Every structure is written in structure tokens, then in C-alpha cells.
Amino acid sequence: MLPDAFKLREDGSAVDPRNFREALQADDAKMAALASDKEVHDIVMGEDLQRFQNLLRSIYKTEKEKQDRRVQRMSERTIDAQRASAVVPRDTVQLYEQLRASGLEYGPAFRLLRNVHVPAVKA
Numbered sequence: 001m002l003p004d005a006f007k008l009r010e011d012g013s014a015v016d017p018r019n020f021r022e023a024l025q026a027d028d029a030k031m032a033a034l035a036s037d038k039e040v041h042d043i044v045m046g047e048d049l050q051r052f053q054n055l056l057r058s059i060y061k062t063e064k065e066k067q068d069r070r071v072q073r074m075s076e077r078t079i080d081a082q083r084a085s086a087v088v089p090r091d092t093v094q095l096y097e098q099l100r101a102s103g104l105e106y107g108p109a110f111r112l113l114r115n116v117h118v119p120a121v122k123a
Helices: 017-026 028-034 038-045 049-076 079-085 092-101
Strands: 088-090 116-118
Touching: 017 028, 017 038, 017 049, 028 038, 038 049, 088 092
Parallel strands: none
Antiparallel strands: 088 116
8 A cells, every 4th residue: 555545636536546446445444434324335345446546436426515514604703703702811932932833933023913712612
């Protein structure tokens, strides 16, 4: 199995469908999740690579549409609505430290954030 077995093309199909399918079959957790959908399970376990590719494209398209709808909903929210939902203050020093730890470093002249709030985490 290659390290990039799950690499996808822009349309959501697998770059190497045979390797993708074998990597998926070797992952017990992923296969357990697929067990609840017999049709998907049968496609993943089957030999028809074109059907497998079509399944991947379909899943990719569905997930992309969901993400696009979420982005659209967020972009349509007013500034007041965004402020009302972001009630938990964040320490900007800690925020810049987390950014630095992830590889984004801002010098003192570029640390413009003074007041940051995020939405409350739902339990």
C-alpha cells in the first residue's frame, strides 16, 4: 500500500483506484463503518473499479455540496448575527502562540488582533 493511497483527483475519483480500494479494505475501522450500507460495502468489496470510482465521485460531490452550503450560510449571516453567536473570548496571546505552533508566525508589527471571540462549544 502506498502512503498516498487515498489521494483523489479534482472530481473525487481515486488517482489509483485499486490501491485506494485495497487500503480501504485493510482499514478495519473504515470497513466497520461501511458495514451499515450494504450497497456501498458491496461496491468496495467488488471488482468493478468503474463502479468504485463512481461511488467515490458521488460521495465527493455530496460532501462538497454540503460544505458549499455551509460556507454560503456563513457568508449570508450578518455581522451582528456573527457577533451574537461568538460569545467566548479568546486570549490573543494564546491564539498567536497556537498559530506559531502550526507554522504561522506573526511578528509584533503584524499582531493586529486585540479582541477575539468564538462560538460556544455545544455539549
